[in-house]
Amino acid sequence: MMRKEGMRNPTDVACRLDNQLYLAEEHYRIHQVSADDYRYDRWLTPESTPDTFDIYTMSLTSRRLLVVLEPRSLRQYSTTDKRLLRTVQLPQYVIELYHAIETPRGTFVVCHQGSAGDEKQYAVSRSQVQT
Numbered sequence: 001m002m003r004k005e006g007m008r009n010p011t012d013v014a015c016r017l018d019n020q021l022y023l024a025e026e027h028y029r030i031h032q033v034s035a036d037d038y039r040y041d042r043w044l045t046p047e048s049t050p051d052t053f054d055i056y057t058m059s060l061t062s063r064r065l066l067v068v069l070e071p072r073s074l075r076q077y078s079t080t081d082k083r084l085l086r087t088v089q090l091p092q093y094v095i096e097l098y099h100a101i102e103t104p105r106g107t108f109v110v111c112h113q114g115s116a117g118d119e120k121q122y123a124v125s126r127s128q129v130q131t
Contacts, residue, residue, distance in 0.1 A: 011023070011024045011055075011057060011058065012024070012058075013058045013059060013060045013065070014060070015060050015063075015079060017062075017063060018063075018079070019034065019035040019036050020032055020033065020034060020035065020079065021033040021034075021035055022043065022058060022060065022065060022079075024057075024058055024067075028045075028053060028054060028055060029042065029044065029045045030043045030044040030045075030055070030058075030065075030067070031043055032079075043082060044077070044082065053069050053075070054070040055067055055068070055069060056068045056069060056070050056097055056098075057097075057098070057099050057100075059099070059100060059101045059102070060079070061101065061102040062102075063078065063079045063080055064076050064078060064079065064085065064102065065077045065078075065079050066100055066101065066108070068097050068099060068100050069097075070096075070097065072089060072090040072091070072092070072094045072097065073087055073088060073089050073090060074087070074088040074090070074100050074108060074110075074127075076088075076102070088108065088127060090110065090112070091116070093114045093115060093116050093119065094110075094112045094113075094114045095112070095113045095114035095119050096112060096113040096114065097110065097111075097112050098111040098112060099111045103126075107126055107127055108126070108127040109124060109125070109126050109127075110124070110125050110127060111123075111124050112124075112125065
């Protein structure tokens with residue numbers, strides 16, 4: 001069992017295609033762990049990207065890691081080369097993000113709080129952004 005000293009509040013998502021586990025730690029780092037040999041890589045850190053971010057949750061589809069960020073954006077990364085594929089800004093009325101997934105058609109389904117009519121309303125919305 002791998003134990004990383006000092007790791008706090010990790011959340012995870014796994015990829016069955018390449019046997020990798022992605023761990024978000026302390027809302028601003030992502031580690032990649034091999035399920036085959038337990039090696040790990042600091043996959044995305046504040047030092048490896050020019051801007052700061054606050055990771056809320058992650059999801060994984062077809063070698064693309066979708067990172068849900070606070071306050072209102074999604075970032076999609078290639079799991080093969082760590083390249084940022086795109087950033088999606090959500091509408092101003094979205095108060096808080098809870099989770100997002102990419103559909104097979106390249107749109108996103110987003111669970112959030114806040115709607116155009118009521119900031120306290122919880123909703124599931126589909127983004128029209130295409131891949």
